Amino acid sequence: MASGNGTMLVVSAHAGDFVWRAGGAIAAATARGERAVVVCLSYGERGESASQWLAGKSLDEIKAIRRGEAEAAASALGAEIEFLDAGDYPLVATRELLDQLVHVYRRVQPAVVLTHPLVDPYNADHPAAARLALEARILAQAIGYEAPGEVLGAPPVFFFEPHQPEQCDFKPDVLLDITSAFPAKQEAMRCLPAQKHMWDYYSDLATRRGVQVKRNAGPNLGLPVDTKGEAYMRYYPQVTDVLA
Amino acid sequence: MASGNGTMLVVSAHAGDFVWRAGGAIAAATARGERAVVVCLSYGERGESASQWLAGKSLDEIKAIRRGEAEAAASALGAEIEFLDAGDYPLVATRELLDQLVHVYRRVQPAVVLTHPLVDPYNADHPAAARLALEARILAQAIGYEAPGEVLGAPPVFFFEPHQPEQCDFKPDVLLDITSAFPAKQEAMRCLPAQKHMWDYYSDLATRRGVQVKRNAGPNLGLPVDTKGEAYMRYYPQVTDVLA
């Protein structure tokens, strides 16, 4: 029922978030021939670019650097990418930004949406992005909302994993097997050289989530030893015609 | 990944529970050619047979009546059925009953498990059955537990809907489309003539959950007007290789 053969839309607060948290899902989708579109609400220029600030870069330089890195990472994942340049730290949810996102939904017509979870005590931009992604999705469903394009259906929404999952009330209810997509995710991570310490961190996390993929799938499925995983939370109930 | 082509095991506290709450899922499974096995821990002879007691039947007569009805209903759903006759009101979780259930798991080797949710302020047997079903599943996974048959894998567990879902902290995360299986569920319900008022009640519920199937699937999937549904909660995270 949920075919998975439509477009994936990823709403990311900052330029790098989609790589660490959802790179496997994106690469797996594009490897299946599906379209993936990443929308970065900001470049993460103030809140997630400490090394560039320490290196004395200007705001414009930092935004350009982050944009280039994100474009390279998206390319490694086979995804398109757009930047709304709404500013970060804080990411302010204006009526205009919400409207821009509605236009994205109407234009992209996603079959599935990925974004941040709604709680993050360490970063207020992440929940702000999630609220925008959710509210814009609802508005895009209404024929009475003026924006070009067809009215949106009801694409499922998945929250990707935050940096400190337990502190964000992140209880995974979907474990995604990203084993075959993992090389592409690694390549994308290497496009973000300023956060080199994250490469290992998120590779280890993929291994850890892979162990859980195997444990929850059961030994009978014959998954390989080096299974890699990503964790997600559904926001809406799954619709299906088979319990499995 | 979760293929759905193995055996479905349904652990039911009383003889009728599996019909009202999971009849659609069972009929859909057997219609796909899969095996379904229902295990009734008791006949519901004391707690869910008020009309027979009012009619002056003896305990043994009531158990025989309930058994016959449940067998007919299982047959209408295309399922096998077993009775452990452990007594109800209260259903007492003995070490022996737990062991019997482990043997069932080892013998049936289910690919998916259905049972009651863990909370029910109106019926203590239902959570007791759920705890037994969950604990026996874990024991059956251990090679060190002595019981015939292969060690169990990690079949997903789904909780079916209780009579007053909100009071049981039942927040559906899976909406199952049972439209094509609904006639079989209706036939099974009619095998329980003492609870005639439930026929309409659970038909209405199927319509209501069907509305939610359509709403959460989105208008684009072209589901029929009279879509029918059943609601479930997962106990373990879903393992998948596609987000959809």
Added chain:
Amino acid sequence: MASGNGTMLVVSAHAGDFVWRAGGAIAAATARGERAVVVCLSYGERGESASQWLAGKSLDEIKAIRRGEAEAAASALGAEIEFLDAGDYPLVATRELLDQLVHVYRRVQPAVVLTHPLVDPYNADHPAAARLALEARILAQAIGYEAPGEVLGAPPVFFFEPHQPEQCDFKPDVLLDITSAFPAKQEAMRCLPAQKHMWDYYSDLATRRGVQVKRNAGPNLGLPVDTKGEAYMRYYPQVTDVLA
């Protein structure tokens, strides 16, 4: 202690919400000779008027249609109605709208308040309306807030039932018997012809909640077979001098 003989204030995000979710409570109050005032923050012109948009109506036409329907429904329930015309999809919580609501509280002096619950993943206007209703109530209690009329007391607040209750964390803690008020609710529902499919849906829901009224009241109270109900959640603790 809670006498129930004062005025009921219903804060509704859109023009139709109060009918489906609280029509029974409103009709019961006015049948007891109490005053009921409905405040619609918007007409639901964009988000809940799909059939009119499909029929090619203009925004102003739609607002007039929805207003007329809501007035007729309020009349059927014996209630007064006001429209703040703040716009929907999105309903934006401005300082001015909040102030308008404080003025309503000061003028109406409600003894009880009904509004939407605080969570709704399918509609962001509903929680926005609830937050406004709650915050305005607090402001109206403060002598230092400049607005005409007496300072407000502490009227209890009840959240009425959303369309998908479990997904909105809606756990009813009050089951209201609306049996005698149900004909008036039906008449009010028929004032909303564009949502004809909702007539049956909310009649079935009244039956379902009526079953729970009977079940939770106990068989001894002799409630009729066709008892009808509505479900509510309290936001503040009940104050009483009898436990019952």
Added chain:
Amino acid sequence: MASGNGTMLVVSAHAGDFVWRAGGAIAAATARGERAVVVCLSYGERGESASQWLAGKSLDEIKAIRRGEAEAAASALGAEIEFLDAGDYPLVATRELLDQLVHVYRRVQPAVVLTHPLVDPYNADHPAAARLALEARILAQAIGYEAPGEVLGAPPVFFFEPHQPEQCDFKPDVLLDITSAFPAKQEAMRCLPAQKHMWDYYSDLATRRGVQVKRNAGPNLGLPVDTKGEAYMRYYPQVTDVLA
């Protein structure tokens, strides 16, 4: 609808619990001419009689002392009292004790039930008593359960306040005005001389809950300055025909 003119049943783990936590509700009920029956599952002889153990009393002496105190306190509240002498620390939930409680329900036919909340990290007997009280209530409702007396209706259940409410997930949803019953509660407390430090503690608590009674009732009700209160949690939804 919930008339409050039937019998109140109080299920107390130990001999003193009902005084501190529910003395006001009991005294108010008997002052209205209603019957109140307290059932103490144990005397609290091991877990709540430290001063007697320190004074070198024997187990039998302690049980006799606690029984005498509890009888005097019940008398001061106008209530009947029974002792099941099931032992405490730990209070073990046997099949026999459960059956004894079902017999109590069938005999007393309570219109309302008071007991401990289900969580208490400081005392395992309290939740054990609550679980027994709840399960026995359900069993007593079943015509198929063999015990003398009429089948039980559906009396509402209220949890009274534990010693450290926040640590017990105790969020009061009912604030009971016990102002007129407070002198009787004080007299009952003075029947428990070994816990003299509790007299002030629970008098202060009554004042504190009285402040909340006034705050949640609103200034318009004209409650006296020295309003006293007790806090409760409902286990089942309230059934009513007036929202107030």
Added chain:
Amino acid sequence: MASGNGTMLVVSAHAGDFVWRAGGAIAAATARGERAVVVCLSYGERGESASQWLAGKSLDEIKAIRRGEAEAAASALGAEIEFLDAGDYPLVATRELLDQLVHVYRRVQPAVVLTHPLVDPYNADHPAAARLALEARILAQAIGYEAPGEVLGAPPVFFFEPHQPEQCDFKPDVLLDITSAFPAKQEAMRCLPAQKHMWDYYSDLATRRGVQVKRNAGPNLGLPVDTKGEAYMRYYPQVTDVLA
């Protein structure tokens, strides 16, 4: 590890909040020779000054009175105090107010932060102040946020106790012994003569929390009979090198 010898920052919605809820913690800190800085976002001129309004004071007079009282109370606690005069009822979270708070963090460099909890159904300003305090803390940590002063570390955040703790989902996870600081807190409370009824209320609360300090510390620590306490909730996990 958590040495406690840095500066304490207290973010208070109104002029009096810090006294009732955190006066003990503040006095204890300054008694240890640490610096404490209180920031009042408003004077509480509209929402918490009922007696002055009743006495016919003007807005400016009330603000001056509240300021004077708060300065006296801060002085009694040995703390510095600042007023941002952002207005109350409602306290509106503007971009400018947020920026002002970031500047405070950068300037004060707190080692620990105290503020209101995030939930309060009786007062919307309190959660608004908490959200501002939390978001400003995060912004102050970012080198890319333009404001004078060093980048902030990761000071722990504690929520102090609201007036009706259970209704605010306030489950204390830190019980602070304020016995030696209690006289200073009493002196500070007496600086707020318009809320005289609160003196006893918060003295009783200190006794009650002191009982819990003793109960949770255990009898072996030899705490005095009249131990006084304040309750807090941590927002971030405790970092330590000893479990105790």
Added chain:
Amino acid sequence: MASGNGTMLVVSAHAGDFVWRAGGAIAAATARGERAVVVCLSYGERGESASQWLAGKSLDEIKAIRRGEAEAAASALGAEIEFLDAGDYPLVATRELLDQLVHVYRRVQPAVVLTHPLVDPYNADHPAAARLALEARILAQAIGYEAPGEVLGAPPVFFFEPHQPEQCDFKPDVLLDITSAFPAKQEAMRCLPAQKHMWDYYSDLATRRGVQVKRNAGPNLGLPVDTKGEAYMRYYPQVTDVLA
């Protein structure tokens, strides 16, 4: 206040649990000169010894192997160890086992207690062990409970981290720096050769929790790059005289 210089008691369901989850805390305690006592309720002979069963060992052989490994691991951590041999899969909470644990508490007089968390959907023995540890602690506090030794104080209880923390509702509220104790933990892990794959898994976890130690402590504390951590949850509120 919480001095940390008493004895640590670790209640472990199976022979290996204490190593993976609490090895760092134990080694840190003994390195400070404190006593640590581990009590294994079972050897994990059925549920956590798959490789030995596959190797054809008998039950008695497996128990001996597990005992030897656990003794070696305890020795590496500087801890004493006891085995109650109560059987696993299932670990049955008998009255006798509970009493044995009370005797342990009275004898050991722990200043701090470590055990499993109360929820684990993958292993029913873990919550069973936690419930036993908690209930025995309460019983040991009562002077009326007959067992040799002094009455117990109120040692704080910490839950150590389960294998799939998010699925066990494990939200760490204490992050323990185990950097200096980590070599001893590694040595203890190497005493469990049958679970070699766990060595890396729990070393990676220590790194991950170490990252969180640093992030939550803040950059100013100068923690080393390779900080290692363990995560815990408190069951009772922390008692302290400094907020830090």
